Amino acid sequence: MHPDADIAAAARKARSGKPPLLALVHDAAAAASAGAAARAPDAGLPGPDEEGPLYVARRKIYPQRVKGTYRTIKWAVLLVTLAIYYGLPFVRWDRGPAAPDQAVLVDFPNRRFYFFFIEIWPQEVYYLTGLLILAAMTLFLMNAIAGRVWCGYLCPQTVWTDLFQSIERWLEGDRREHLQRDQQRWTINRLTRSACKHFLWLMVAWWTGGAWVLYFADAPTLVKELATFQAPLVAYMWIGVLTFTTYALAGHMREQVCLYMCPWPRIQAALTDEYALNVTYRYDRGEPRGSVKKSAALRAQRKPAGDCVDCYQCVYVCPTGVDIRNGPNLGCIQCGLCIDACDAIMARIGRPPRLIAYDTDLNIKRRQSGQPPQVRIVRMRTIFYAAIIAIVGAVMLYTLATRQDEGISVIHDRNPLFVRLSDGELRNGFTVRILNKSLERRSFALTVDGLPDLDLKVVGDTVTTGRTAIVSVGPDQTYELRALVSTHSPLPPAVSVPLTFTITDTNSGRRSSAADHFRGP
Amino acid sequence: MLEKPTDQAPEVDAVTGTFTTGHSWDGIRELNTPLPRWWLWLFYATIIWSVGYWVVYPSWPLLSSYTAGALRWHSRDAVVADIDSLKAQRGPMVARLAAASLQEIVSDPVLLDFARAQGRSAFAENCAPCHGAGGGGGRGYPNLNDDDWIWGGTLDEIAQTIRHGVRSGDADARQGAAMPAFGRDGVLKRTDIDNVAEYVRSLSGLPTTKADLAAGAKIFADNCAVCHGETGKGKRELGAPNLSDPIWLYGADHPAIVNGIWNGRGGVMPAWVGRLDDVTIKALAVYVHSLGGGEK
Numbered sequence: 001m002h003p004d005a006d007i008a009a010a011a012r013k014a015r016s017g018k019p020p021l022l023a024l025v026h027d028a029a030a031a032a033s034a035g036a037a038a039r040a041p042d043a044g045l046p047g048p049d050e051e052g053p054l055y056v057a058r059r060k061i062y063p064q065r066v067k068g069t070y071r072t073i074k075w076a077v078l079l080v081t082l083a084i085y086y087g088l089p090f091v092r093w094d095r096g097p098a099a100p101d102q103a104v105l106v107d108f109p110n111r112r113f114y115f116f117f118i119e120i121w122p123q124e125v126y127y128l129t130g131l132l133i134l135a136a137m138t139l140f141l142m143n144a145i146a147g148r149v150w151c152g153y154l155c156p157q158t159v160w161t162d163l164f165q166s167i168e169r170w171l172e173g174d175r176r177e178h179l180q181r182d183q184q185r186w187t188i189n190r191l192t193r194s195a196c197k198h199f200l201w202l203m204v205a206w207w208t209g210g211a212w213v214l215y216f217a218d219a220p221t222l223v224k225e226l227a228t229f230q231a232p233l234v235a236y237m238w239i240g241v242l243t244f245t246t247y248a249l250a251g252h253m254r255e256q257v258c259l260y261m262c263p264w265p266r267i268q269a270a271l272t273d274e275y276a277l278n279v280t281y282r283y284d285r286g287e288p289r290g291s292v293k294k295s296a297a298l299r300a301q302r303k304p305a306g307d308c309v310d311c312y313q314c315v316y317v318c319p320t321g322v323d324i325r326n327g328p329n330l331g332c333i334q335c336g337l338c339i340d341a342c343d344a345i346m347a348r349i350g351r352p353p354r355l356i357a358y359d360t361d362l363n364i365k366r367r368q369s370g371q372p373p374q375v376r377i378v379r380m381r382t383i384f385y386a387a388i389i390a391i392v393g394a395v396m397l398y399t400l401a402t403r404q405d406e407g408i409s410v411i412h413d414r415n416p417l418f419v420r421l422s423d424g425e426l427r428n429g430f431t432v433r434i435l436n437k438s439l440e441r442r443s444f445a446l447t448v449d450g451l452p453d454l455d456l457k458v459v460g461d462t463v464t465t466g467r468t469a470i471v472s473v474g475p476d477q478t479y480e481l482r483a484l485v486s487t488h489s490p491l492p493p494a495v496s497v498p499l500t501f502t503i504t505d506t507n508s509g510r511r512s513s514a515a516d517h518f519r520g521p
Numbered sequence: 522m523l524e525k526p527t528d529q530a531p532e533v534d535a536v537t538g539t540f541t542t543g544h545s546w547d548g549i550r551e552l553n554t555p556l557p558r559w560w561l562w563l564f565y566a567t568i569i570w571s572v573g574y575w576v577v578y579p580s581w582p583l584l585s586s587y588t589a590g591a592l593r594w595h596s597r598d599a600v601v602a603d604i605d606s607l608k609a610q611r612g613p614m615v616a617r618l619a620a621a622s623l624q625e626i627v628s629d630p631v632l633l634d635f636a637r638a639q640g641r642s643a644f645a646e647n648c649a650p651c652h653g654a655g656g657g658g659g660r661g662y663p664n665l666n667d668d669d670w671i672w673g674g675t676l677d678e679i680a681q682t683i684r685h686g687v688r689s690g691d692a693d694a695r696q697g698a699a700m701p702a703f704g705r706d707g708v709l710k711r712t713d714i715d716n717v718a719e720y721v722r723s724l725s726g727l728p729t730t731k732a733d734l735a736a737g738a739k740i741f742a743d744n745c746a747v748c749h750g751e752t753g754k755g756k757r758e759l760g761a762p763n764l765s766d767p768i769w770l771y772g773a774d775h776p777a778i779v780n781g782i783w784n785g786r787g788g789v790m791p792a793w794v795g796r797l798d799d800v801t802i803k804a805l806a807v808y809v810h811s812l813g814g815g816e817k
Binding site for chain 1: 536537540555556557558559560561630633634637653654655656657658664666667668669763766767768811812813814
């Protein structure tokens with residue numbers, strides 16, 4: 001067995017190490033009863049009255065540097081995602097003088113969300129629902145095709161941890177060097193390296209928090225304000241919070257987030273099926289594992305010999321410290337770095353690559369029984385996910401394409417429901433809000449239909465001529481007015497008459513309407 | 522099927538190296554995965570953090586008071602601070618409202634919107650208990666949405682009524698002439714009152730019973746026309762309501778009218794000057810005027 005690397009054994013040992021609380025309880029029990037000493041567990045095994053350790057200490061992971069296909073993909077994804085995250089707030093998008101020129105902006109004070117050519121008002125927040133459905137279904141589809149693609153390549157926790165680990169390797173050395181240094185006494189050299197690492201981590205974390213707040217205000221202005229300490233306090237507070245979380249999660253918590261905090265590994269395990277490609281150790285090819293010489297000797301004797309030479313490279317490079325050869329497990333984020341590590345070894349010992357590969361357990365069994373492997377990307381599950389994505393995406397596109405630039409909403413007075421005037425006329429009061437979502441001032445003609453002799457009176461900034469009120473609404477604004485609708489028509493008792501409120505753009509003729517009722521005694 | 526846990530030492534799962542709980546459901550055994558140690562430290566940290574709250578914020582009840590905390594934070598102070606900041610925010614608009622006359626307010630769309638919004642919340646707080654949430658009124662409390670005004674419906678008249686009230690004891694209150702108690706004071710007999718009540722109903726076109734309308738008309742001319750007018754149109758300077766329209770403050774049914782004539786009427790409304798500031802009264806007048814019945 002490899003000297004320092006039996007991960008499972010190490011984990012077992014770490015888990016059986018007793019936490020202080022349990023030790024205290026046990027010591028007290030031992031002191032109280034003379035016979036207890038005899039029952040004290042040896043070698044960390046619990047006695048019959050114990051249920052194992054309550055808490056487990058964290059095992060520090062020193063992931064080794066690796067080169068290969070998946071590492072290159074991961075670098076590329078890291079560069080693209082971080083470039084988008086840090087750079088997007090500075091992308092400009094001209095919307096004219098009435099709206100901000102930032103491509104992506106969450107404008108909380110004015111209750112607007114801008115995304116390139118899309119502008120979303122609070123009452124259209126259902127787009128967010130659509131986006132969340134799309135995100136969930138895309139996640140499920142990725143999982144159905146190739147397992148934890150999100151975890152391995154795209155998740156912010158993975159991306160920033162990757163970045164932080166490369167800073168760590170750069171300053172404190174690769175796995176072996178770092179391990180040795182951590183076991184030595186503190187020297188000026190080690191202290192400097194560690195201090196530099198934490199400083200760089202904090203700088204990255206600070207920049208991450210800084211980029212976050214730029215999505216909520218005009219980025220160039222806010223950068224200037226931040227630099228001259230003129231920015232609002234809340235901006236500094238958010239930068240502080242995100243600096244701390246980035247530093248803590250990517251620098252220190254790392255795989256603990258995936259193992260203990262994140263719900264997705266649990267959901268993923270329940271959603272996956274036997275056809276989903278996963279980073280898999282092909283034990284049909286790898287076992288029985290043994291040294292290069294031993295395996296060569298076995299092969300010469302025409303005895304079964306596996307390709308796995310038990311070099312532990314796959315474990316050393318793993319950012320979460322799992323042994324992929326133990327089969328699929330919760331800790332594996334399926335980043336593919338073990339594939340790169342194993343391929344390098346296979347090339348060196350002259351065996352074919354992809355002893356670890358994107359594959360399925362089903363295919364291993366098929367190969368063992370002499371059948372050809374099969375990859376089924378198109379199956380009910382993936383078709384279903386793709387169909388939901390297509391339908392929700394189409395609905396969102398349709399609503400976006402047919403989004404009206406104007407809108408009207410009407411609320412009937414609740415008290416009183418109707419008013420009898422001194423000449424016997426009946427009147428209903430309404431609160432009308434007219435929405436102008438376009439970026440220029442527009443004037444609308446407000447009309448009401450539903451009864452033969454309606455009279456419309458409007459309280460507010462309008463010009464009323466006959467039964468039509470002309471209302472002017474500013475760019476990207478709403479205007480609320482009070483509409484008084486009255487009639488001399490005799491109404492059937494205890495019946496509400498449907499009314500239609502319509503606004504018509506006096507220039508373009510575009511219209512929007514809302515329904516309400518006229519109520520009488 | 523749940524098998525009973527055994528008294529044996531907990532078994533270790535071969536794949537994960539983790540102890541099991543010893544429970545087995547249809548052959549599936551449950552791992553007893555220990556919590557991460559840092560979780561325990563985090564738990565202790567939150568306990569320590571909570572001590573900070575005791576120090577900084579009010580927390581422990583004492584016999585007759587409580588520990589006030591280092592920040593001396595108080596929820597009432599927080600409300601006061603919020604209200605003050607709101608007042609500061611509204612300051613410029615309130616100043617404009619104070620400087621403008623009522624006519625100027627309704628002819629400036631920005632001021633009109635602001636005054637109506639201010640008026641709506643002031644109405645809900647001060648006027649709604651009697652006049653209803655939307656000014657719809659009730660029996661004895663006038664509906665402010667209609668065009669039937671007892672004391673006048675122009676902006677200035679409404680403001681005057683709000684400011685000084687009706688029979689409120691204020692020097693400038695609307696006094697008018699309260700309706701006398703014709704029956705209780707023995708001025709009219711019961712049959713006369715029945716007749717005049719039916720006559721009054723006929724003034725606004727309501728169906729009448731077989732009562733003697735001619736006798737009622739005579740009694741009306743002798744006793745009621747002084748205040749309510751020959752044709753029952755009412756007189757605002759006296760606060761005498763119009764009896765010929767379909768709007769009835771105390772109800773249009775025979776008993777309600779008889780009750781009014783027998784016992785008299787004299788509605789009151791408090792004077793709001795001194796309780797509400799001038800800007801709020803102006804805003805209320807604009808709001809009530811905008812409900813729909815406002816007169817030029």
